[in-house]
Amino acid sequence: MTQSKKDSGSIDLTGGPVWHLRALSRRRRLWKPFRDEIESWLSDWSIRSRELLLVGPSAGWCLPEQYLRNFSVIHAIDPDPLAALLFRFVHPRAHLGEWIRGDFFVEGDNFLHRHASSAVLFCNMLGQRRYVNRDVALVEEEMRMVKMQLRGRNWASFHDLVSGDGIAEQPVKELKTTLDQASILSSLDLSGEWLDHLTSDVFPRTVSRKIIPWQFARGRLHLVEAGFVNA
Numbered sequence: 001m002t003q004s005k006k007d008s009g010s011i012d013l014t015g016g017p018v019w020h021l022r023a024l025s026r027r028r029r030l031w032k033p034f035r036d037e038i039e040s041w042l043s044d045w046s047i048r049s050r051e052l053l054l055v056g057p058s059a060g061w062c063l064p065e066q067y068l069r070n071f072s073v074i075h076a077i078d079p080d081p082l083a084a085l086l087f088r089f090v091h092p093r094a095h096l097g098e099w100i101r102g103d104f105f106v107e108g109d110n111f112l113h114r115h116a117s118s119a120v121l122f123c124n125m126l127g128q129r130r131y132v133n134r135d136v137a138l139v140e141e142e143m144r145m146v147k148m149q150l151r152g153r154n155w156a157s158f159h160d161l162v163s164g165d166g167i168a169e170q171p172v173k174e175l176k177t178t179l180d181q182a183s184i185l186s187s188l189d190l191s192g193e194w195l196d197h198l199t200s201d202v203f204p205r206t207v208s209r210k211i212i213p214w215q216f217a218r219g220r221l222h223l224v225e226a227g228f229v230n231a
């Protein structure tokens with residue numbers, strides 16, 4: 001696959017060697033509570049499909065091995081050239097099918113079409129889009145379009161909602177519908193400056209969701225929104 005200079009530079013902000021090194025050093029300790037919450041959330045996703053399509057899984061550093069093994073085949077799309085190799089290393093027992101090194105926003109439609117009976121899991125990649133594409137209005141539009149693109153499918157996503165300075169000491173928050181970011185932050189007693197990851201409109205408004213705190217680095221907190229949309 002060809003890759004433009006702009007694209008390969010932006011991988012470092014959302015994946016690539018820096019991400020892998022961070023993940024390798026943090027996943028067992030600092031990220032363990034977050035990974036446990038993702039595992040527990042995924043165990044509540046009731047779907048019949050035995051095929052799963054992962055969007056932006058990287059090496060699956062935060063994905064639960066046991067959960068992945070439930071699927072007879074897993075397809076994936078990720079632009080990171082190291083992701084497929086490292087995923088096989090981290091999850092040797094997952095049954096990988098087609099893996100494409102590509103951009104979901106360019107190749108997603110064809111890929112979804114080829115695997116029409118797969119459930120789809122966005123693996124903490126939608127909130128990174130703003131690092132790649134600096135046009136805020138365009139990114140917000142892309143986020144709104146995801147639910148249209150996935151209409152009629154079982155799909156789920158966990159993605160950064162906001163990030164900023166903080167310590168992950170809040171409980172997981174359960175929401176029945178969309179709630180604006182200011183209300184979420186104040187309900188968790190968080191103040192200060194927060195980066196909006198432009199993902200507030202990913203889910204239809206009435207979808208129940210969890211807000212999961214993720215201690216990404218010492219002193220750096222991400223609030224991750226996680227939800228399912230079943231057809």
Ligand SMILES: C[S@@+](CC[C@H](N)C(=O)[O-])C[C@H]1O[C@@H](n2cnc3c(N)ncnc32)[C@H](O)[C@@H]1O
Pocket residue numbers: 011014015016019023055056057058059060061062063077078079080083102103104105123124125128
């Ligand atoms: C934060 S990492 C995901 C980490 C993953 N949840 C894990 O457990 O390791 C974000 C991933 O999304 C991928 N990504 C970014 N933009 C993408 C796009 N447009 N299409 C597909 N994958 C993308 C990056 O290459 C990176 O591997």
